[in-house]
Amino acid sequence: MSQTVVRPPQIRRALGKKRAGGLAILFAFMLFFYGPLLYMFILAFANSYNFPAIMPNEFGFMWWDYVFKQPNTLVSITNSFLFAVCSTALSFVICIPAAYALARFQFTGRKLVMFLFLLGNAFPKIGMYTSMGIIFYKVGLMGTFMGVLLIHMLGTMMQMIWLPAGAFRSVPRHLEEAARDAGAGPLRTFFKVTLPVAWPGIAVALLYAFIGSLGESVGTLFVGLPQWRTMMTEMYGVILDFPATAGAVFALLLIIPNFVLLLLMRKYIGAETMAKGFKMS
Amino acid sequence: MLEIINMTKLYKTGDGVKDINLTIREGELVTLLGPSGCGKTTILRTIGGFLNVDGGDIRIAGQSIIHLPPEKRPTSMVFQAYNLWPHMRVFDNLEFGLKLRKIPRAERARRISEMMALVKMSGMEKKYPGQMSGGQQQRIAIARALLLEPQVLLLDEPFSALDAKIRQQMREELRKIQTDLNITVAFVTHDQEEAMALSDRVVVMNKGNIEQEGSPQDIYHRPQSRYVADFIGEMNFLQMPDKKVLAVRPEHVEVSPGSGGDLDGYVRTIMMLGHYIEMTVDTDHGIVKAFISDEQAQSFGRGDAVTLRFGRKQEYTTP
Numbered sequence: 001m002s003q004t005v006v007r008p009p010q011i012r013r014a015l016g017k018k019r020a021g022g023l024a025i026l027f028a029f030m031l032f033f034y035g036p037l038l039y040m041f042i043l044a045f046a047n048s049y050n051f052p053a054i055m056p057n058e059f060g061f062m063w064w065d066y067v068f069k070q071p072n073t074l075v076s077i078t079n080s081f082l083f084a085v086c087s088t089a090l091s092f093v094i095c096i097p098a099a100y101a102l103a104r105f106q107f108t109g110r111k112l113v114m115f116l117f118l119l120g121n122a123f124p125k126i127g128m129y130t131s132m133g134i135i136f137y138k139v140g141l142m143g144t145f146m147g148v149l150l151i152h153m154l155g156t157m158m159q160m161i162w163l164p165a166g167a168f169r170s171v172p173r174h175l176e177e178a179a180r181d182a183g184a185g186p187l188r189t190f191f192k193v194t195l196p197v198a199w200p201g202i203a204v205a206l207l208y209a210f211i212g213s214l215g216e217s218v219g220t221l222f223v224g225l226p227q228w229r230t231m232m233t234e235m236y237g238v239i240l241d242f243p244a245t246a247g248a249v250f251a252l253l254l255i256i257p258n259f260v261l262l263l264l265m266r267k268y269i270g271a272e273t274m275a276k277g278f279k280m281s
Numbered sequence: 282m283l284e285i286i287n288m289t290k291l292y293k294t295g296d297g298v299k300d301i302n303l304t305i306r307e308g309e310l311v312t313l314l315g316p317s318g319c320g321k322t323t324i325l326r327t328i329g330g331f332l333n334v335d336g337g338d339i340r341i342a343g344q345s346i347i348h349l350p351p352e353k354r355p356t357s358m359v360f361q362a363y364n365l366w367p368h369m370r371v372f373d374n375l376e377f378g379l380k381l382r383k384i385p386r387a388e389r390a391r392r393i394s395e396m397m398a399l400v401k402m403s404g405m406e407k408k409y410p411g412q413m414s415g416g417q418q419q420r421i422a423i424a425r426a427l428l429l430e431p432q433v434l435l436l437d438e439p440f441s442a443l444d445a446k447i448r449q450q451m452r453e454e455l456r457k458i459q460t461d462l463n464i465t466v467a468f469v470t471h472d473q474e475e476a477m478a479l480s481d482r483v484v485v486m487n488k489g490n491i492e493q494e495g496s497p498q499d500i501y502h503r504p505q506s507r508y509v510a511d512f513i514g515e516m517n518f519l520q521m522p523d524k525k526v527l528a529v530r531p532e533h534v535e536v537s538p539g540s541g542g543d544l545d546g547y548v549r550t551i552m553m554l555g556h557y558i559e560m561t562v563d564t565d566h567g568i569v570k571a572f573i574s575d576e577q578a579q580s581f582g583r584g585d586a587v588t589l590r591f592g593r594k595q596e597y598t599t600p
Binding site: 172173177178179182183192193 | 329330351364367377422426
């Protein structure tokens with residue numbers, strides 16, 4: 001009788017230990033994962049900071065002011081978005097029809113085309129950039145807008161073919177046939193039925209392409225400098241020439257657009273659609 | 282009205298249909314019946330325009346349609362699944378085709394509400410397909426096809442994905458709508474019961490060929506080949522000498538005690554199947570299934586010596 005009364009508290013303690021252990025692991029993981037980000041966040045708003053102190057002496061917006069006063073900053077931010085928008089939009093126009101063809105039509109060389117495309121992205125990018133650089137020198141594309149755009153499109157085109165092809169493949173054929181049956185031609189069927197139904201996968205592809213382009217660095221450095229600067233290429237310079245606090249500000253500047261994009265996507269496209277989009281690939 | 286003349290469609294694998302000749306008269310409901318791979322869907326899709334023919338012709342009201350794309354053919358199709366566009370409401374699904382034909386808004390709304398009432402789905406206009414059951418979706422699919430006022434309505438196993446009870450209901454409603462509106466229909470199914478219940482004529486198919494064509498009664502009572510006899514309803518096959526096979530339906534087998542009938546045997550099993558009893562009898566030529574009444578079942582037991590008398594029967598020669 002007394003045993004049954006004693007047992008519950010013992011169990012509670014045992015559970016507590018297990019839960020405490022789990023929480024500790026979670027805490028350690030969160031620290032490892034978010035610690036550097038948090039630190040960088042603090043640094044960005046540190047007016048004066050002396051290593052090896054952990055916390056800054058003074059907080060403020062001094063370094064934000066400094067970074068924005070640099071002549072290259074605003075230019076590089078504009079350029080990053082310029083290239084992201086242009087490469088994503090151009091890839092969209094070129095790749096969506098190609099993705100549809102790859103998904104729906106059985107033409108000779110189809111497997112070869114898919115393989116070659118995949119191959120292009122399987123190689124270390126440095127090799128691709130070097131060979132592109134050689135050709136660009138010959139053709140006069142080095143340091144030009146078009147040259148950098150082509151570099152960015154290497155990445156965006158991959159995104160806009162692979163995921164959309166999967167999305168188109170997952171559109172049930174009967175839906176398209178029903179539209180034709182109802183009197184719609186192939187083009188109308190594509191815009192009124194195929195594209196809307198495949199939209200989740202395509203939206204995710206657009207997101208990946210845009211964010212990928214914002215993060216493009218090595219190729220842009222190689223081909224674009226010094227005429228075309230993006231935030232990523234500026235980052236190299238900032239890290240080298242300026243104190244850690246300026247670097248932290250710049251890093252935050254890089255993170256903000258990605259974060260905003262994800263929020264916008266979540267609001268206008270919805271978490272469910274995005275999940276469906278990932279599933280579609 | 283619909284004429285298929287020497288039509289051939291072959292796939293790379295060698296499957297397909299060859300030299301198909303078939304006519305469907307106006308107002309007729311003809312069913313293409315057969316197992317998977319027999320070619321019934323192939324024929325339907327060539328009529329609808331979703332497959333090109335390799336040879337022959339398809340004519341509707343005398344005009345050849347084989348060079349027309351699906352959107353220009355006077356046919357409309359209901360598929361087994363994935364009919365309705367999920368990103369559009371029921372009303373928009375129904376309106377799609379009418380808008381393309383430049384029918385004015387008020388007239389569109391009128392036709393749609395009339396059709397919704399016909400398929401007993403009034404009030405569901407603002408729903409999305411994903412919010413409806415399978416049966417409801419198929420009703421809307423049929424409504425949409427009918428709104429296009431096709432000269433031939435094509436249905437590709439439209440009820441196969443539905444529950445048995447709903448299937449029956451849909452069958453009856455479709456038949457009623459079809460006869461009321463005198464619509465010409467080509468129906469495809471693998472369910473022989475469905476084919477018999479719905480059709481004016483049944484076309485039994487096997488491996489790309491038409492085995493037999495006729496009214497449900499014809500097909501049932503006078504199957505011309507062993508394949509058709511076996512496919513439709515229940516049939517007993519008894520191996521006879523000289524490569525002959527005797528075929529007789531369970532309901533045409535009369536069971537009496539003792540001997541002296543067409544064939545003697547011993548009672549093997551007696552099974553209660555609801556409104557009738559099924560008895561199997563062991564004979565020298567194989568196991569025979571017979572349908573007997575409750576009273577008869579009382580008088581027989583397993584192992585009893587019985588004699589069988591055959592009513593309507595067919596004889597086939599094995600090649």
